[in-house]
Amino acid sequence: MTAAVLLLLFPQTKPSPIEMPFKAPIFSYLLISILSAVFLSANGRKALGLRHAADGVDDSIIYLWPLPKQISYGNRTVTVNPNLVLQSKGPGGSSPIVQEAFGRYKSLVFSQQSGFVLQEYDISTLTVVVDSDDDTLYLGVDESYDLYVSDATGSTEGKLSVVGEASIEAKTTYGALRGLETLSQLFTYNYKTKAVEVYKAPWYIHDEPRFPFRGLLLDTSRHFLPVNVIKQVIESMSFAKLNVLHWHIIDEESFPLEVPTYPNLWEGSYTKWERYTVEDAHEIVDFAKRRGIHIMAEVDVPGHGKSWGIGYPDLWPSPNCTEPLDVTKEFTFDVIAGILTDMRKIFPFELFHLGGDEVHEGCWTSTGHVKLWLQEHNMTAKDAYKYFVLRAQDIAISHNWIPVNWEETFNTFKENLNPQTIVHNWIGPGVCPKAVAKGFRCIVSNQGVWYLDHLDVHWEDFYNNEPLEGISDIEHQKLILGGEVCMWGETADASDVQQTIWPRAAAAAERLWSPRVTTTAAILNNSVLHRLHHYRCLLNYRGIPAAPVSNKYARQPPVGAGSCFTQ
Amino acid sequence: MTAAVLLLLFPQTKPSPIEMPFKAPIFSYLLISILSAVFLSANGRKALGLRHAADGVDDSIIYLWPLPKQISYGNRTVTVNPNLVLQSKGPGGSSPIVQEAFGRYKSLVFSQQSGFVLQEYDISTLTVVVDSDDDTLYLGVDESYDLYVSDATGSTEGKLSVVGEASIEAKTTYGALRGLETLSQLFTYNYKTKAVEVYKAPWYIHDEPRFPFRGLLLDTSRHFLPVNVIKQVIESMSFAKLNVLHWHIIDEESFPLEVPTYPNLWEGSYTKWERYTVEDAHEIVDFAKRRGIHIMAEVDVPGHGKSWGIGYPDLWPSPNCTEPLDVTKEFTFDVIAGILTDMRKIFPFELFHLGGDEVHEGCWTSTGHVKLWLQEHNMTAKDAYKYFVLRAQDIAISHNWIPVNWEETFNTFKENLNPQTIVHNWIGPGVCPKAVAKGFRCIVSNQGVWYLDHLDVHWEDFYNNEPLEGISDIEHQKLILGGEVCMWGETADASDVQQTIWPRAAAAAERLWSPRVTTTAAILNNSVLHRLHHYRCLLNYRGIPAAPVSNKYARQPPVGAGSCFTQ
Structure with missing residues (x-):
């Protein structure tokens, strides 16, 4: 207007x-x-009022997804x-x-x-x-x-x-x-x-959105996703008003990204064709920006670094201990610094994910030179884990990035984390309340309800996951940036990633965009399923292969002939 | 050049x-x-010669799909x-x-x-x-x-x-x-x-192609497929050099197509949004033509007509007998003539599919007025089936169409079919040899190996299906127009249709395009699997969600992390 x-x-x-x-x-x-x-007014118009009952008549439902904050028609x-x-x-x-x-x-x-x-x-x-x-x-x-x-x-x-x-x-x-x-x-x-x-x-x-961070994780290490496929995902995210693609680029299985400073790193890709050039990454960032979507890149250290050593074996503590990355060597941190220097030129988003999850230090303590180094530095393995995470954080901060770390870092050394740290929950429902109580910001990805690779988790569970659950203090609530659904890639490749994401990611998207009172009311008046069926069909019309809403397991095909609007 | x-x-x-x-x-x-x-020449070049062994070295394989007729490099x-x-x-x-x-x-x-x-x-x-x-x-x-x-x-x-x-x-x-x-x-x-x-x-x-007819059936009655999805399928067909989209538009479950002459017919669609306008159909024909792909439309009579009666209940023999269509009424043939008149303006391809499969005449003989009509006309139910099929053929021929019919019509009344008829095999492997021996042209779609909804049929079975099997006479061989893989839609909707089609349809596409000696040699030298992996990844790069090649059942996700080129 x-x-x-x-x-x-x-x-x-x-x-x-x-x-x-x-x-x-x-x-x-x-x-x-x-x-x-x-x-x-009494001239036949009605306001939505969010107590609008789903009565089975299509025309009584407002088919918008996610529901806006204020609405009148x-x-x-x-x-x-x-x-x-x-x-x-x-x-x-x-x-x-x-x-x-x-x-x-x-x-x-x-x-x-x-x-x-x-x-x-x-x-x-x-x-x-x-x-x-x-x-x-x-x-x-x-x-x-x-x-x-x-x-x-x-x-x-x-x-x-x-x-x-x-x-x-x-x-x-x-x-x-x-x-x-x-x-x-x-x-x-x-x-x-x-x-x-x-x-x-x-x-x-x-x-306007309820939360500023409404994310989706894509994992391009367990399976390489071609640039065209990543673009399809980004395009579909914009339809649900999701705004952060958390690009879990690299993991122990493969290292697909070009790093000019350390050009052998992408020798860790599955094949010479399953790689992203610097230009590809720029293209993805630009494509996303034109849809109002941030790219939050992740370099998951030190626990998920096995593929790094294909190009630079010195990053492995030993050929028998290929991760966590070797904490004893300056070369390890030089490589991280090189990667982040190169990536800073590509990724303008102010958040950068440093991983930090699933660090099994047993490999360190069973490797001779690492064990010796720990003794010399009077460190336990846990100390070394902290030392590694904090050095990586320092590198990210020196590039004017806000570090994001998976929750194990907070669970393990709490206030020792840089106070700028954003804690990324995944293990269970309790950590964000604890993190915000300590003054950290937090992102919710509780695996029990927001991991898309958990195929037995239904859309209702995605929808009902309330990010502020257990946080009553308003100042603490403000530290919840939002949440993220995670599409881990072990069984998701270019052939099935979209139907594993949709429609369940849309359920989380409404939770993250619409006012809490709206989503609560939508559950109470039973209109959500009708609208989600409709939204899934909208995605299909737009060429996005969103799966049936009501299947027993995610991404399962329809069980028989029928309308998109009821399956 | x-x-x-x-x-x-x-x-x-x-x-x-x-x-x-x-x-x-x-x-x-x-x-x-x-x-x-x-x-x-001996200057380091080599000709493919089709005895080129797959030795595990990527660079020794020619990654073209389907393989061309003559090649040198x-x-x-x-x-x-x-x-x-x-x-x-x-x-x-x-x-x-x-x-x-x-x-x-x-x-x-x-x-x-x-x-x-x-x-x-x-x-x-x-x-x-x-x-x-x-x-x-x-x-x-x-x-x-x-x-x-x-x-x-x-x-x-x-x-x-x-x-x-x-x-x-x-x-x-x-x-x-x-x-x-x-x-x-x-x-x-x-x-x-x-x-x-x-x-x-x-x-x-x-x-050049081995066969002029290299088809894929899409079923938009069991599930409506949005126009954008049909376009995606057509686009991907062009990548495999398939050239006929057999559009099984209508079936007993739904009637999604607009027929201006009988405007109530698409009342038989699932919902008011799961429909194709005349403009949509034109758009599909035009989109396909620009990729060298024919649209062969099907109106499957009389056995699969239940949905027609939603808009015109007179087409049902009775409310308890909703198919086959009522053979006794002129109205039935008026409607067929109206549909074909309208469709002729949309579909320029010279072949038109009239179905004719799975006609269960028991419904006719148990309906009073039909039974009476059969007695009056001194017809058995089988005679009425023939009468129906031949009248429908006459209507199609009057519109300058060559009629295509599923094999039951040939199996049941053989030479009584119009000699122009193209017989479309589906039940088993033996019918095309019989049909061509009688002078009919034939299209192979043996369900045991070329039905894409049979998820337990592997790519090798698709690849090995030889359309000329059992036909030694060269004049008879010429009557085999080619073949068609069929994507029946009971469990295939917009969410999974592409990964059910690909990569298996590509296996049939090479069989239909490449010389027989080439496909035979490709099997013998074990290079097919490597090339098919590569081709599947090519489709993924192009944004087509082709499924893993080596899964146990079609469209299953990869079982774990790994490269596209080996899954």
């Missing part, structure tokens, strides 16, 4: 154009006013012109990221329009207002947006609508992207009229 | 530019001469410019189909080149010569091509090469498409030099 439109509706609120040409706070205030007015149907024009406004409206996204969504939404045109459409222009021309993508970047779709009644008197208008107003490019996704889900192809329509207009939506 | 190049190589063969500017017969003759020369490596330019020649060179295909393959092949450029490349131009400007796609259209990649030695003396040349010469647009696919498989990204390279240059390939 443009400021001009607002002024038309509410001339008394006219802001100084110099002071606040497109300020969202004013807009939000107006929106709440509008929402209240609509909620209270009417009861009219408007048509959308397949030649929809983008009108960009505001300092950031001309961002190529917005322009490209508009093109992508237009081709998704109007893919079935070929050759069929009505005489008249209600909505022919989409106005996108972006307040800032700064396209920097950082953790916590403003992703809020206000979305408005007119009901095309042609009268403003008591109707709060403007003919032929659809608009998105956002503070940043990335808010505009989120608004475009929501708008694309309001657009429905009508097979009778052969037009894209918006039901229940007019729409007023104010939306 | 351009005529100019040929003239340079063989000035003595200079044709009159008026008579035969780019005639392939001349070219083929030259090619054979070249092949012979290379085969006999050298031992040099040449680089390909990421800004490769298409030089179109001949009357059909300017076809937009060729231009678009070049763009598609370029973006596939050079997807990893972003920002990285060498100073010099050996191959900067691809010349594509197309002899005919007729883009009509019909069964048996010439798909042959000749492919040449220079070894860039810069000397013609005794080397038969020209600097900086790659060329494809074809009689038709569709031959050029097949050549582009083969060329794209010769292009390999080198992770060290960061250039796309062609190994074993120079290459001379002459190729």
